[in-house]
Amino acid sequence: MEKELPIPSLTRLCAIYELLSRYEKNGRKKISSTELGKSLGVGAVNIRKDINFFGETGNFGVGGYEVCTLKKHIGNALELGKKRNACVVGLGRLGSAMLAYNGFMERGFTLIAGFDSDVNLVDTIKTAVPVYPTYEISDMVRAKKIELGIITVPAQAAKDVARRLIDGGVKGIVNFSPEAVSSDDPEVHVTNIDIIEEFAILSALISRDELKKIKKKM
Amino acid sequence: MEKELPIPSLTRLCAIYELLSRYEKNGRKKISSTELGKSLGVGAVNIRKDINFFGETGNFGVGGYEVCTLKKHIGNALELGKKRNACVVGLGRLGSAMLAYNGFMERGFTLIAGFDSDVNLVDTIKTAVPVYPTYEISDMVRAKKIELGIITVPAQAAKDVARRLIDGGVKGIVNFSPEAVSSDDPEVHVTNIDIIEEFAILSALISRDELKKIKKKM
DNA sequence: GTGTGTGAAATTCTTCACAGCG
DNA sequence: CGCTGTGAAGAATTTCACACAC
DSSP states (O other): OOOOHEEEEEEEEEEHHHHHHHHHHOOOOOOOOOHHHHHTTTTTTHHHHHHHHOOSSSTTTTTSEEEEHHHHHHHHHHTTOEEEEEEEEEOSSSHEEEHHHHHHTTEEEEEEEESSSSSHHHHOOOOOEEEEEEGGHHHHHHHTTTTEEOOOSSSSHHHHHHHHHHTOOEEEEEEEESOOOOOSSTTTTTEEEHHHHHHHHHHHHHHHHHHHHHHHHH | OOOOOHHHHHHHHHHHHHHHHHHHHHHHOOOHHHHHHHHTOOOHHHHHHHTTTTOOOOOOOOEEEEEEHHHHHHHHHHHTOOOOOEEEEOOOOHHHHHHHHHHHTTEEEEEEEEEEEEEEHHHHOOSSOOOGGGGGGHHHHHTTTTEEEEEEEEEHHHHHHHHHHHHTOOOOEEOOOSSOOOSSSTTSEEOOOHHHHHHHHHHHHHHHHHHHHHHOOO
């Protein structure tokens, strides 16, 4: 049986794809694995392995990849050109910022609904996309074929919101609340992003460096 | 030479620490590696290996870890109790949301400055923390001993802001702009978080599942 | 020289298997 | 039983080394 693309490779390929999109917009024609690697903080060989996982690109020994060709190559293999509908649950400061962000559309993701538990807010908020109360999540997700959900609610509400989203048929979730959510359905993918945890990780790395420095002096 | 804690372990330990903080607040007394593993979507053995990296906790065969003891054990090993100063650069919607978020203080991180390139905004914005123009970043970081920085500026400004932060002496950066930043100084740690890339990854995973399903039917 | 492509080696990380405790 | 702790085995991923192209 042929092997699957490893998750780290998939992640890097998505990052490369984003980079290439930017390069393409700036009119850049060629790019080398070395430079891509530098931008991502990864070895160049690694980049080439990732790129070649689905077969050669036809850019052998030609002094770099053609931006446009490579983008197509990756986008094709991962179906990254595919358009998908998304929604945001929790319209506090962070959620509103998401709703207002126009980077989604540029890359084929359409935010077509916002949700909040505060019906007062739902009535009064001014946004380009329609907004509904929380209890309509599952129905709306089903009706509007929403595949991706962003959770920006307080910790205690996160698990319930995730359940509603999954009930409706969402296949991917980005959760910004500090309460980690997970899915037992292997076809529902969840990414938890907790800024405090990121800070904790950085803090631990800093402490480690400090300790190392002290040790060196001894 | 003794080995270093692997990065994945460090990451998990930080996540565990966050969990324990929450449990402690809720008055919970004990917790098993099995349950921790479930919350993090990781095997229980993995959790135990992580926890024991710095030595035993003294909770052998006792039917679970004591929340309080374990938290101290991890916090101690990683210096997670350490207070650090932080700042936010870019006070658009996302940056303002960060400034207003009170989760930082609760965990020992103090947001003591905000920065924006729009001097008009700097004069008029209403926040609890003082706000300065972008060109003062390096000086302020140095003067106020800021160790962590959050970047929430548009893509084209990210690299410049990162440079200013690092010039000032910041040791850790969380960058929310789509332009990935990196540091050549191994003692400056950077985490890039790009919501669009997260969506792209989820999208690729979804496509993969769909493909798998089709194949199974054949 | 700078570049790509790739099997083999090395490393890093996870899981297994089992001993020991309440 | 279900729990912790841990050396050994296993799997996943990265890096090395080198062939080849311009």
